[in-house]
Amino acid sequence: MKVSIDQSRCVAAGSCVAAAxxxxxxxxxxxxxxxxxxxxxxxxxxxxxxxxxVCPALAITIED
Structure with missing residues (x-):
């Protein structure tokens, strides 16, 4: 699994931190x-x- 994020899309909701x-x-x-x-x-x-x-901004991308 490879994870990437797009900080420019992030709305600082914190949902990702709560989940992982x-x-x-x-x-x-x-x-x-x-x-x-x-x-x-x-x-x-x-x-x-x-x-x-759960990311409201869809700022997280996952490649398997």
Whole structure:
């Protein structure tokens, strides 16, 4: 799994962090998403897919 984010689309909702805190974080100054791990382990795959599904801005892309 390869994860990428589009920070320009992010609306700082924080849904991704709630779903997969080991993979996503938010910048302190504006809440924009930060990718912590672009190739998360298989045991986090469901959480990452959930994060992408709940992102209101569709800022998360996943390649399997």
């Amino acid at each position: 805190a080991a993979v996503f974080d938010q910048r302190d100054e504006d809440g924009i998403v930060v990718l912590l791990n672009a190739s998360p382990p298989a045991d986090l795959a469901d959480d990452v897919r959930q994060a992408a599904a």
